[in-house]
Amino acid sequence: MENSLKNKKIIIGITGSIAAYKIYELIKLLKDAEAEVLPVMTKNACYFVTPLSVEISCGNKVLIDMFEESLAHIELAKKADIFLVAPATANIINKYASGIADDLLTTTLLAFKGPVIMAPAMNWRMYQSPQLQRNIDYLKSIGVKFVGPEQGLLACGEEGPGRLASINKIFETVLSTLTEKDLEKENIIITAGPTRQYIDPIRFITNRSSGKMGYALAKIAKRRGAYVTLISGPTAIEPPEVDKFIRVETTSEMLNQVMENINEATVFLMAAAPVDFEPKDFSKTKIEKKSIKSIPLKLCPDILKEVSKLKNKPFTVGFAAETGLNTERAKIKLEEKSLDMIILNDIMQKDRGMEADTNEVLIIYKRFNKFIEEKIPLQPKEKIASIILSKVKEIKLGK
Numbered sequence: 001m002e003n004s005l006k007n008k009k010i011i012i013g014i015t016g017s018i019a020a021y022k023i024y025e026l027i028k029l030l031k032d033a034e035a036e037v038l039p040v041m042t043k044n045a046c047y048f049v050t051p052l053s054v055e056i057s058c059g060n061k062v063l064i065d066m067f068e069e070s071l072a073h074i075e076l077a078k079k080a081d082i083f084l085v086a087p088a089t090a091n092i093i094n095k096y097a098s099g100i101a102d103d104l105l106t107t108t109l110l111a112f113k114g115p116v117i118m119a120p121a122m123n124w125r126m127y128q129s130p131q132l133q134r135n136i137d138y139l140k141s142i143g144v145k146f147v148g149p150e151q152g153l154l155a156c157g158e159e160g161p162g163r164l165a166s167i168n169k170i171f172e173t174v175l176s177t178l179t180e181k182d183l184e185k186e187n188i189i190i191t192a193g194p195t196r197q198y199i200d201p202i203r204f205i206t207n208r209s210s211g212k213m214g215y216a217l218a219k220i221a222k223r224r225g226a227y228v229t230l231i232s233g234p235t236a237i238e239p240p241e242v243d244k245f246i247r248v249e250t251t252s253e254m255l256n257q258v259m260e261n262i263n264e265a266t267v268f269l270m271a272a273a274p275v276d277f278e279p280k281d282f283s284k285t286k287i288e289k290k291s292i293k294s295i296p297l298k299l300c301p302d303i304l305k306e307v308s309k310l311k312n313k314p315f316t317v318g319f320a321a322e323t324g325l326n327t328e329r330a331k332i333k334l335e336e337k338s339l340d341m342i343i344l345n346d347i348m349q350k351d352r353g354m355e356a357d358t359n360e361v362l363i364i365y366k367r368f369n370k371f372i373e374e375k376i377p378l379q380p381k382e383k384i385a386s387i388i389l390s391k392v393k394e395i396k397l398g399k
């Protein structure tokens with residue numbers, strides 16, 4: 001299940017950083033994903049957020065005092081699936097690296113045997129101190145995961161590395177840590193979004209593709225352990241964290257980047273909607289409105305066709321956005337472009353395809369020379385992405 005933390009118990013350790021107020025948004029995301037959130041605060045964290053509001057947002061008693069409930073540190077450490085310290089002060093990182101256990105949070109951390117994630121937040125001077133850097137390196141070497149900090153304007157008014165990572169990034173790190181890495185062996189190239197074909201320096205032809213489906217595939221593939229290269233046309237949404245992110249604008253640029261990276265790939269998911277025709281002539285200067293009578297067009301390069309000509313092409317998946325569920329056209333595309341699978345969706349229906357957050361698709365592939373069609377009902381694009389990736393894995397293994 002995507003974005004689900006059902007039955008997962010997460011200790012959230014909150015420490016004395018000015019960024020502590022951001023924690024409510026993270027707690028909400030964890031709760032919305034059905035996790036049980038077990039809050040532990042340091043005494044100094046109570047200067048920044050109140051235990052009462054943390055307790056109410058988590059729906060669980062907040063623990064602060066080591067001696068209030070004897071053995072709470074061991075009980076907590078035994079039952080949790082993951083320990084997240086956010087925000088993590090320089091103090092807690094240094095203490096954890098040295099094995100200090102002088103309050104409930106540090107003692108529980110030391111007793112905890114599962115995955116630990118730390119999201120540091122502090123002034124850049126503290127972050128760059130050699131002591132802290134040495135301790136972060138040490139903690140990474142024993143398997144502690146760090147998310148952030150980010151570069152930017154800090155609470156003290158200075159600029160530098162030290163901002164708490166975005167709440168979405170911290171949430172994604174928790175999800176990723178708890179997700180089985182079943183695509184670890186795959187190197188996946190994903191294209192996403194539309195392209196632009198310029199008429200003159202300010203006008204272009206494009207389409208309604210938002211990039212949401214391709215970005216969802218990239219996010220889930222990365223979460224499941226694949227090495228992900230995302231080649232994206234212009235989009236208005238934030239790209240997910242991947243191994244290699246390449247921004248392109250035109251169909252030719254997208255083709256060049258696909259060709260440059262495809263030798264390494266085991267899977268190629270062509271989720272982008274590159275524009276397939278462009279103006280015959282490009283005007284270097286802005287075209288006078290009155291002088292336009294028509295815009296003659298020519299075909300753009302066909303990326304899937306070019307990939308199909310490769311000798312050792314990866315497992316290739318095409319996407320067909322059609323007005324109506326035109327399965328015959330999709331099957332012809334699958335054959336003509338030597339695809340291993342095609343994902344068809346009907347863009348004429350509400351809440352499906354381009355721009356929507358949800359989709360309903362038909363997965364088409366061939367087995368023993370026969371077409372197989374599998375309908376995936378309407379659901380969020382991240383769930384559709386996960387189903388597509390599982391199908392790719394299944395068919396690729398069976399090939």
Ligand SMILES: Cc1cc2nc3c(=O)[nH]c(=O)nc-3n(C[C@H](O)[C@H](O)[C@H](O)COP(=O)(O)O)c2cc1C
Pocket residue numbers: 014015016017018019042043044045088089090091092121122123126
């Ligand atoms: C207004 C204020 C803001 C602070 N913000 C941070 C911070 O963002 N990160 C940090 O490492 N320390 C920060 N400190 C210092 C910590 O609160 C201090 O090191 C404290 O001992 C941390 O305790 P704890 O790690 O047990 O919560 C701040 C202190 C003050 C007074």
